[in-house]
Amino acid sequence: MxxxxxxxxxxxxxxxxxxxxxxxxxxxxxxxxxxxxxxxxxxxxxxxxxxxxxxxxxxxxxxxxxxxxxxxxxxxxxxxxxxxxxxxxxxxxxxxxxxxxxxxxxxxxxxxxxxxxxxxxxxxxxxxxxxxxxxxxxxxxxxxxxxxxxxxxxxxxKQYRLSTPTVQPPAEPTPETDADSVSAEGSSAGAKAALVIGIVAALGGAFAFIASQFGDQLRGLLPAPIAGLR
Structure with a gap:
């Protein structure tokens, strides 16, 4: 057949x-x-x-x-x-x-x-x-x-058959590795947090520098205030 x-x-x-x-x-x-x-x-x-x-x-x-x-x-x-x-x-x-x-x-x-x-x-x-x-x-x-x-x-x-890879569930931690896993996860989380804080700080510093350098020019582009309005 x-x-x-x-x-x-x-x-x-x-x-x-x-x-x-x-x-x-x-x-x-x-x-x-x-x-x-x-x-x-x-x-x-x-x-x-x-x-x-x-x-x-x-x-x-x-x-x-x-x-x-x-x-x-x-x-x-x-x-x-x-x-x-x-x-x-x-x-x-x-x-x-x-x-x-x-x-x-x-x-x-x-x-x-x-x-x-x-x-x-x-x-x-x-x-x-x-x-x-x-x-x-x-x-x-x-x-x-x-x-x-x-x-x-x-x-x-050649047109090979497309297939979706099988997603394997995460392995259950054992008592022997539980403490090490928590320690490693904590260390990883701390590193990620530090990286995020560093990026935010760098962006904040760059923004402050730009604002200080070009603040006067930007204010000069704004229309004059209208009397009686705040």
């Missing part, structure tokens, strides 16, 4: 790479098309599971969409969980032999019937790097086999 496997790897702190052939609507290239809105029997069910975990990257296929498009990856946000607010990265695998581009809002057209593209995924401690590759770029009469060439890449930051 997907939920159980994701929970297992989440506890291990391992990034989960989830691959589906059906296309997740509203995520990557051409997934807005009417052709791909019902690939999943229960789209809400898989969204509810994926949105529970932070450290997950989903890879989706089926469309034969070209990896040269700028929206070859996207973020799917799912309401209902704190993790869902962060969003789930979704990437077009681009593992195709027939390469398509959109034709209007809901149609598509083939641009290369002998394509050879796909992804290379590298997992680091702090990120996932997804590279889009053309595995036959540069082919021609002098180079019939072609050579691999990276089209572009995207770094996806």
């Amino acid at each position: 997907l939920d159980e496997r994701l929970a297992h790897w989440d506890k291990q702190g391992v990034t989960a790479l989830v691959f589906t052939h059906p296309l997740l609507p509203g995520t990557v290239s051409m997934s807005h098309s009417a052709w791909y809105q019902n690939d999943f029997e229960d789209e809400q069910a898989i969204s509810d599971v994926l949105s529970k975990y932070n450290d997950v990257v989903a890879f989706t296929s089926h469309s034969h969409s070209s990896l040269k498009q700028n929206n070859w990856w996207g973020t799917r946000r799912c309401d209902g969980t704190p993790q869902g607010a962060i969003g789930l990265p979704v990437v077009n695998t681009g593992a195709i032999l027939n390469e398509y581009l959109p034709d209007g809002d809901h149609d598509e057209e083939i641009v290369d019937d002998k394509a050879a593209t796909g992804l290379r995924v590298k997992v680091y401690d702090d990120r996932i790097r997804v590279e889009a590759w053309d595995f036959k770029d540069g082919h021609g009469p002098a180079n019939p086999e072609g050579e691999a060439k990276m089209i572009k890449y995207q770094d996806l930051a």
Whole structure:
């Protein structure tokens, strides 16, 4: 079961790479098309599971969409969980032999019937790097086999689960340490009191100096008293 496997790897702190052939609507290239809105029997069910975990990257296929498009990856946000607010990265695998581009809002057209593209995924401690590759770029009469060439890449930051540290209650003093604790607390309190008094005294002295130096100037700025008023 997907939920159980994701929970297992989440506890291990391992990034989960989830691959589906059906296309997740509203995520990557051409997934807005009417052709791909019902690939999943229960789209809400898989969204509810994926949105529970932070450290997950989903890879989706089926469309034969070209990896040269700028929206070859996207973020799917799912309401209902704190993790869902962060969003789930979704990437077009681009593992195709027939390469398509959109034709209007809901149609598509083939641009290369002998394509050879796909992804290379590298997992680091702090990120996932997804590279889009053309595995036959540069082919021609002098180079019939072609050579691999990276089209572009995207770094996806790992989203670790946020947790609130457990607050430990203060330890109960024992008879052996009670006297020492009181003495230490008294000494600490006395030092703090002395520090506060020193700061107040310093501020008071500074204020007195300023008042003595600028008192006459400040009084000169005040309006003259009105006769009959005190």
